[in-house]
Amino acid sequence: MEITNLQKKLIILLSILVGIMVSITFSLYRAIYVNPNNLNVIYQTLQDEAIPTSLNDVSILYFTDLEFGEFQNQERTENLFNTIYDLAPDVVIFGGDLYDSSDQINDENNQLLINYLSKIDAPLGKFAVLGEKDQLDETMLNTVNNIYSNSQFEILSDINVKIGNQSTASIRLIGLSSQPNFEQALSNLSSDEYNLLISHYPDTLVNETLASYPISLALAGHSHGTQVTYPIIGGYRNIENATQLNRSISKNLSFDYIISSGVGCTNVNVRLLSTPEIYYFNLHH
Structure with missing residues (x-):
């Protein structure tokens, strides 16, 4: 019979x-059962004349939003930190939110995080x-401070520090x-130095004050x-303090910026x- x-x-x-239904089903399957367990390492060279030659090939690892708890369990966390250990960075920066909620705080979990860090x-x-989750209440803040103190992490709260490599030449964090x-936070910055700014909130970066500093x-x-x-639509919900600048909304600022998707899951x-x-930066003059 002729068609x-x-x-x-x-x-x-x-x-x-x-085809569309198969594609959607496959994407949903990966979104629920595969992607949360994956971890991308994004390698990027930061090349700038303001970076001193003494810091050539120095590496900086940046990760954020661990959200240890219901979804970011020990298995995922162990995979994350084994990856960090293998990368052997010279500098490590964590961008905030160690625990997902105060319900997860106990001596065993605290010691586990201290061991990893x-x-x-x-x-x-x-x-x-x-x-913001590090500061949910006094108990959470004290817990996070104690974990960092026992893990040799320095909390940077409106301060800047110099990073050098056996030399007086440095960059600022x-x-x-x-x-x-x-x-x-931005005192003593110089345009002759490479200045790396860390903010937990993306929306902070659009503050006009920052435009007058050499970031x-x-x-x-x-x-x-x-x-x-x-796709095209963007994020499924608005996140407070990430409505003006996020992975779906970009702006032309006076400096370059990177908004990380973090490592842990929260809410869903x-x-x-x-x-x-996680980001692995290699410095070069």
Whole structure:
């Protein structure tokens, strides 16, 4: 029996619809059962004349939003830190939110995190800024401070520090608090130095005050890329303090910036077009 043109068109249409449904089903399966367990390492060279030659090939690892707890379990956390150990960075920066909620705080989990963080051997320093979940209440804040203190991590809260490599030449690392005092945090910055800014909140980066300072690169996290990002449409929900600047909304600022999707999951154990990631930077003059 001869197939009519109408039948051919219907077959083509049905084939397209079936293909779309298969693609959606496959994407949802990966988003729920595969992507949350994955971890991308993004390698990037930071080349700038302001970086002294003594820091050539020095590595900086940046990760954020661990959210240890219900979804970011011990298995995922162990995979993360084994990856960090294998990369052997010279400097480590954590962008905030160690625990997902205060319900997960206990002596066993605290000691587990201390063990993981302490084992990182970063000869030029280990640093962190605080996220909103690190400051949920006094108990959480004290717990996080104690974990960092026992893991040789320095909390940067509206201060900047010099990073050198057996030389007086250096770059500056600036850490902002959740409600930053810009004048204090950005004091003594020079355009002759490479200035790396760390903020937990992306929206902080659009503050006009920052435009008057010589910032070379800024790093932020917090929104997890909303964990579920629809093609074209963007994130499935708005995240407070990440509404003006996020993985779906970019702006032309006076400095370059990177918004990380983080490593952990919160609210839902799903990752669609927002795979967990860490950044591995290599400095070069």
